[in-house]
Amino acid sequence: MTEDTSSSLEADVFARDCSSRETLQGITGRWGILVLAALGEGSYRFSALRRRVDGVSERMLSQTLQSLERDGMITRTVLEAIPPKVEYDLTPLGREVADRLVGLIEVVQSNMGDVYASRDRYDSR
Amino acid sequence: MTEDTSSSLEADVFARDCSSRETLQGITGRWGILVLAALGEGSYRFSALRRRVDGVSERMLSQTLQSLERDGMITRTVLEAIPPKVEYDLTPLGREVADRLVGLIEVVQSNMGDVYASRDRYDSR
Numbered sequence: 001m002t003e004d005t006s007s008s009l010e011a012d013v014f015a016r017d018c019s020s021r022e023t024l025q026g027i028t029g030r031w032g033i034l035v036l037a038a039l040g041e042g043s044y045r046f047s048a049l050r051r052r053v054d055g056v057s058e059r060m061l062s063q064t065l066q067s068l069e070r071d072g073m074i075t076r077t078v079l080e081a082i083p084p085k086v087e088y089d090l091t092p093l094g095r096e097v098a099d100r101l102v103g104l105i106e107v108v109q110s111n112m113g114d115v116y117a118s119r120d121r122y123d124s125r
Numbered sequence: 126m127t128e129d130t131s132s133s134l135e136a137d138v139f140a141r142d143c144s145s146r147e148t149l150q151g152i153t154g155r156w157g158i159l160v161l162a163a164l165g166e167g168s169y170r171f172s173a174l175r176r177r178v179d180g181v182s183e184r185m186l187s188q189t190l191q192s193l194e195r196d197g198m199i200t201r202t203v204l205e206a207i208p209p210k211v212e213y214d215l216t217p218l219g220r221e222v223a224d225r226l227v228g229l230i231e232v233v234q235s236n237m238g239d240v241y242a243s244r245d246r247y248d249s250r
Contacts (some may be wrong), residue, residue, distance in 0.1 A: 011234040016180030021159075023240050024233050028153035034139060034146075055141030072243025093239055096232050105223040108149050109136040111218050115148050118197025120163060 024113055031064040032054050033101050038100035039090045040076060046086055073097060148196055156181050156189040158226050164199060164215045165223035171211055198222060 011020035024030050034053045040042060044052065065088060068074045073094035078085050090098055094109040108115075136145035143223035151157050160176045163169060169177065173184050190213060193199045204210040215223055232238075 005157065011237040013230050014163070014177060014179055014208050020234050020240075023237065024140075024158065025155060027233065028158055028229075030150060032147065033153055039138070053140060053203060054139055070244055070247040071240050091237050093232075096236075097170060097249050100225060100229040100232060104153075104222065104229070105149060107221050108152065108227060109138060109145050111221075112145050112148065114218055115196050116144075119184040119195055122195040 006095070020080055026067050026071055026078070027073065029064070031060055032068060033105075035061070035068065036063050036073060036094060037084055037101050039061045039088060039094065040102050041088050043089045046088070051086060068094070139185070145165055150194055151192050152198065152226070154189070156185055157193060160186070160189050160193065161198060161215070161219060161223045162230055163224050164213060164219065168214045171213070179243065194239050204228050220233075 012018050013024050014022045027036065031053065034056070035049065038049060039051045041052075046061070046065075049058060050058065051116070053061065056064075065074065065076070069076050072091055075089050075091055077087045077089070079087060137143050138146045138149050140146070152161060156178065160174065163174060164179045171186070171190075174190075175181060175183065178186065181189075190199065190201065194201050197216055200214050200216055202212045202214065203211060220245070
């Protein structure tokens with residue numbers, strides 16, 4: 001783990017031991033990317049977020065949120081209520097990341113026709 | 126699989142069965158993101174790409190390249206030579222995707238100090 005904060009070494013995701021690679025993978029993992037993109041729409045409570053990120057299990061969503069909170073991408077706020085409510089939001093850094101993920105998702109979604117056509121060509125050769 | 130190219134349904138990565146989610150995961154998977162970002166720098170041959178994407182096995186790189194080629198993100202060109210040389214390049218769609226991935230990587234790399242500080246706070250509470 002290259003986690004010496006006083007290090008003058010630059011982060012490099014191409015280097016196998018750089019922990020920026022691990023952070024990148026948390027952000028772009030199976031659920032991280034969808035959770036961050038959803039929170040880009042605004043605050044979510046756990047149950048609403050689970051409905052938005054269709055298919056995620058309670059356990060995976062919980063793990064993903066913990067990992068994103070640990071890396072400083074999201075905040076978890078307990079609101080005083082009976083029963084207590086927990087709300088998740090992006091941090092400023094999470095917002096920067098989410099904006100880029102949403103841009104990426106838009107490119108993918110709007111080009112799925114090309115992707116399908118490419119798959120057909122590939123599979124039929 | 127929702128792969129009907131004539132479908133008028135919009136792609137939605139938040140829907141569990143939409144194949145845009147699978148495409149997004151191929152692009153942002155452990156090796157896909159690094160391979161696309163590397164090819165954003167220019168053409169690569171297999172062995173040079175394997176050196177650039179530090180830590181990837183021959184088998185995983187080969188699988189990643191096949192999947193990206195199938196989805197229309199990269200091209201594979203066999204150059205006449207003895208022995209034959211194989212070169213990988215981004216397609217125009219792959220370029221759009223890679224530009225966004227490189228932007229994302231830059232945000233992560235330049236904010237690792239904040240990420241480490243956040244982890245320290247999280248782990249010490």
